[in-house]
Amino acid sequence: MITANHLSRQFGRNTAVSNVSFSIGDNQVVGLLGPNGAGKTTIMRMLSGYLEPTTGQVTVNGENLGQNAYCIQRQLGYLPENLPVYPDMMVADYLDYVATIKGISREDRSRAVREALIATEMVDRGVDKIATLSRGQKQRVGVAQAVLGRPHFLILDEPTNGLDPHQTAQMRKLLEQLSRRATILLSTHIMQEVEAVCDRVLILRNGQLALDRDLADLHCSDSLVLRTDKAAELQKLLQGLPQIVNVTANLTDSDCHEFVLQLREGCDRNTAAGNISQCVLQAGARLYTLEPRVRHLEEVFQEVMNNGD
Numbered sequence: 037m038i039t040a041n042h043l044s045r046q047f048g049r050n051t052a053v054s055n056v057s058f059s060i061g062d063n064q065v066v067g068l069l070g071p072n073g074a075g076k077t078t079i080m081r082m083l084s085g086y087l088e089p090t091t092g093q094v095t096v097n098g099e100n101l102g103q104n105a106y107c108i109q110r111q112l113g114y115l116p117e118n119l120p121v122y123p124d125m126m127v128a129d130y131l132d133y134v135a136t137i138k139g140i141s142r143e144d145r146s147r148a149v150r151e152a153l154i155a156t157e158m159v160d161r162g163v164d165k166i167a168t169l170s171r172g173q174k175q176r177v178g179v180a181q182a183v184l185g186r187p188h189f190l191i192l193d194e195p196t197n198g199l200d201p202h203q204t205a206q207m208r209k210l211l212e213q214l215s216r217r218a219t220i221l222l223s224t225h226i227m228q229e230v231e232a233v234c235d236r237v238l239i240l241r242n243g244q245l246a247l248d249r250d251l252a253d254l255h256c257s258d259s260l261v262l263r264t265d266k267a268a269e270l271q272k273l274l275q276g277l278p279q280i281v282n283v284t285a286n287l288t289d290s291d292c293h294e295f296v297l298q299l300r301e302g303c304d305r306n307t308a309a310g311n312i313s314q315c316v317l318q319a320g321a322r323l324y325t326l327e328p329r330v331r332h333l334e335e336v337f338q339e340v341m342n343n344g345d
């Protein structure tokens with residue numbers, strides 16, 4: 037488990053991160069979101085031990101990172117925002133060099149490099165100079181150095197930055213595989229990425245943690261969506277139901293109309309669904325679909341940002 041305890045970081049008079057606390061349990065994949073300058077990179081640098089917090093602390097499996105940085109950093113894989121890769125080095129040599137710094141023993145090093153090259157699909161570029169790689173391939177070298185030695189914790193700052201759609205899909209597959217044996221915190225600006233690979237999302241706003249929620253909870257809303265062919269009489273019938281507090285109609289010129297039905301807090305959804313179906317029949321209409329309204333991360337992100345204004 038990796039824990040941030042009341043982390044804050046000042047740069048002069050600028051507060052980049054303010055009193056942020058969270059814990060990430062084993063094998064969780066957590067997405068860190070926030071607009072530019074919200075403090076994502078600063079948090080990741082503190083979690084990986086490359087930047088000291090002004091106040092607060094990071095613990096990894098109960099051990100204080102500040103007091104035992106070298107040992108703990110060996111269990112961490114970190115992909116920084118701007119990786120200082122060495123353009124004149126060959127990919128495999130560079131990974132061997134990073135493996136040495138990480139303290140991977142001489143006997144295990146070539147296996148670890150090969151594993152990292154396979155995981156990032158870079159085996160056939162192993163003897164190429166880093167300078168000759170595309171931006172996306174360099175990014176994969178960055179991920180390869182982070183996964184060297186199968187670390188328990190992976191901290192990845194925008195891992196799909198610069199990747200084409202195919203490589204992005206490959207990277208998501210890789211993250212899924214890695215999550216079976218590692219705890220992952222990744223930052224991104226791509227909401228679909230978080231929806232595709234993460235169990236949980238943290239949203240930062242102005243250096244503060246504005247939301248910490250499991251994605252499954254976040255997707256649940258208090259509304260149902262009804263699609264039907266007739267609207268006129270139905271709207272009144274729906275409004276009269278005790279389980280419904282608000283009806284929003286999206287009427288069209290076609291024979292498919294949509295109602296968003298906001299349910300009363302704590303009401304029984306099955307009873308509500310049964311009553312809604314009866315209203316549809318009573319109005320002589322066809323029930324095309326009746327389903328829970330899913331809140332997407334994009335919508336929640338906007339709500340969180342607007343709440344801060």
Ligand SMILES: Nc1ncnc2c1ncn2[C@@H]1O[C@H](COP(=O)(O)OP(=O)(O)OP(=O)(O)O)[C@@H](O)[C@H]1O
Pocket residue numbers: 047050051052070071072073074075076077078079
């Ligand atoms: N080394 C530094 N010196 C001074 N200020 C810094 C430094 N690093 C970050 N900051 C400031 O801290 C704040 C948070 O920056 P940070 O890079 O953590 O944001 P971010 O959420 O990662 O942004 P982005 O999405 O643009 O990468 C910004 O106001 C930034 O200017």
